[in-house]
Amino acid sequence: MKADLVIRNARVVRHDGEFHGGLAVKDGCIVSIGSDTALPEGVREIDAKERVLMPGLIDPHCHLGVAYPYPEDMRTETAAAAAGGVTTIILYIRNLKPSYLPFYEERKTLGEQNAMIDFGFHFGIQREEHIAEIPEVVAKTGVRSFKCYFGYEPDNPIGIVPATDGWVYATMRLLSKIPNGVINVHCENTQIASWLKNELKATGRQDLGAYTESRPAFCEIETIRRMLFLAERTRCPLHLVHTSVGMGPVLAAEARSRGIDVTVETCPHYLTRTCYDSDLDMKAKISPPLRDRDELEGLWRGILNGSVYSLGTDHVPFFPKKGDDLWNELPGVVSFPWELALLLHFGVHQRGLPLSRLVQLNSYHPARRFGLWPKKGALQVGSDADFILVDLEEERTIEHKGKGTCIYEGWRLKGWPVLTVGRGAVLYEDSAVDELNFGRGRCVTLPA
Numbered sequence: 001m002k003a004d005l006v007i008r009n010a011r012v013v014r015h016d017g018e019f020h021g022g023l024a025v026k027d028g029c030i031v032s033i034g035s036d037t038a039l040p041e042g043v044r045e046i047d048a049k050e051r052v053l054m055p056g057l058i059d060p061h062c063h064l065g066v067a068y069p070y071p072e073d074m075r076t077e078t079a080a081a082a083a084g085g086v087t088t089i090i091l092y093i094r095n096l097k098p099s100y101l102p103f104y105e106e107r108k109t110l111g112e113q114n115a116m117i118d119f120g121f122h123f124g125i126q127r128e129e130h131i132a133e134i135p136e137v138v139a140k141t142g143v144r145s146f147k148c149y150f151g152y153e154p155d156n157p158i159g160i161v162p163a164t165d166g167w168v169y170a171t172m173r174l175l176s177k178i179p180n181g182v183i184n185v186h187c188e189n190t191q192i193a194s195w196l197k198n199e200l201k202a203t204g205r206q207d208l209g210a211y212t213e214s215r216p217a218f219c220e221i222e223t224i225r226r227m228l229f230l231a232e233r234t235r236c237p238l239h240l241v242h243t244s245v246g247m248g249p250v251l252a253a254e255a256r257s258r259g260i261d262v263t264v265e266t267c268p269h270y271l272t273r274t275c276y277d278s279d280l281d282m283k284a285k286i287s288p289p290l291r292d293r294d295e296l297e298g299l300w301r302g303i304l305n306g307s308v309y310s311l312g313t314d315h316v317p318f319f320p321k322k323g324d325d326l327w328n329e330l331p332g333v334v335s336f337p338w339e340l341a342l343l344l345h346f347g348v349h350q351r352g353l354p355l356s357r358l359v360q361l362n363s364y365h366p367a368r369r370f371g372l373w374p375k376k377g378a379l380q381v382g383s384d385a386d387f388i389l390v391d392l393e394e395e396r397t398i399e400h401k402g403k404g405t406c407i408y409e410g411w412r413l414k415g416w417p418v419l420t421v422g423r424g425a426v427l428y429e430d431s432a433v434d435e436l437n438f439g440r441g442r443c444v445t446l447p448a
């Protein structure tokens with residue numbers, strides 16, 4: 001048998017360790033993995049030159065089709081993701097109509113017509129009917145992951161409907177009975193944040209720090225504590241999205257020791273940026289906000305000691321921001337092309353983060369949490385051939401040309417992906433994305 005593609009002479013890194021060798025791909029799947037001499041011949045052979053071969057990133061947290069049309073975002077942004085080493089994304093999507101079923105069909109079809117990489121969905125609970133519909137949605141779409149949003153005041157500019165505690169409780173009670181069911185919560189106390197926002201607004205401040213101070217760390221910690229309590233009562237698996245406070249992983253570790261199934265996600269921006277960085281202004285508004293150096297270091301402790309479970313970008317491309325009013329500015333930035341490079345530079349090179357731990361954070365854990373393992377997030381025979389080659393020594397300067405707001409312009413980072421393969425197809429190579437792959441992505445949240 002001749003394989004379609006064979007990589008040899010790589011430092012192969014998986015979530016559980018590493019070895020020297022490579023892998024072989026046929027019909028989009030891994031058919032062999034091991035030492036160079038054990039691999040079959042391939043139609044195409046690549047010498048990895050001892051660079052790192054690791055699973056492609058699974059980014060379980062992004063928002064596409066929010067400002068720009070969804071089909072367009074599914075092209076431009078999945079291409080940006082492929083360039084960053086991401087081979088699967090899971091979108092948090094919202095729908096204000098009573099049912100998610102027609103919305104799922106539409107988003108799945110349009111996604112498969114346009115996306116370059118594989119994709120799946122989490123659904124936002126935006127009205128009571130969405131809760132009652134969960135069992136039917138699980139059966140007919142395969143989506144088992146639902147999100148409740150706190151921290152958005154009722155007249156927020158994005159149009160997110162904030163959750164009530166009743167919604168969260170009822171959603172948890174249902175999901176606790178569904179295999180692989182999980183609730184995702186945006187943790188910030190809505191009422192306290194609204195109150196403080198009015199106070200801060202009245203001062204006339206327009207600096208980024210004022211936004212952060214209007215929704216301080218304790219707002220997020222309060223809601224994390226409340227969600228842990230409800231997760232314990234209902235026995236529902238809980239995923240804490242975009243955690244920006246150092247106490248997040250501490251509280252989760254303590255809860256896990258008592259048997260609560262809770263996992264913590266954080267994002268590259270909370271590990272690399274603070275709201276008091278002198279080069280940032282209101283355009284760096286993100287929800288939850290960038291915080292200070294203490295919170296940033298607390299999150300790194302969680303990354304290094306294992307209490308942060310996974311990473312997500314919260315990538316959201318908005319139209320160019322106006323920068324004229326802090327309080328009406330839309331919150332969100334883009335991160336797909338740099339999420340891995342940021343972690344290689346600040347994590348692996350600067351803080352000694354082991355590469356296998358990075359694979360856990362970026363691939364293995366998201367695949368486990370959202371029911372994609374071992375098809376995704378694994379380098380083993382039978383898994384989808386989703387992998388990347390990484391040059392740990394390559395240095396590149398960030399220059400953002402795509403949509404959305406980049407908060408790293410001009411940063412020189414060490415460690416970049418140089419090859420991205422999605423289900424056996426080379427998507428990114430020689431610093432270029434192969435656009436022939438648009439429409440090749442497939443939906444991964446499917447009915448059982």
Ligand SMILES: [Zn+2]
Binds near residue numbers: 062063242314
């Ligand atoms: Zn988000």
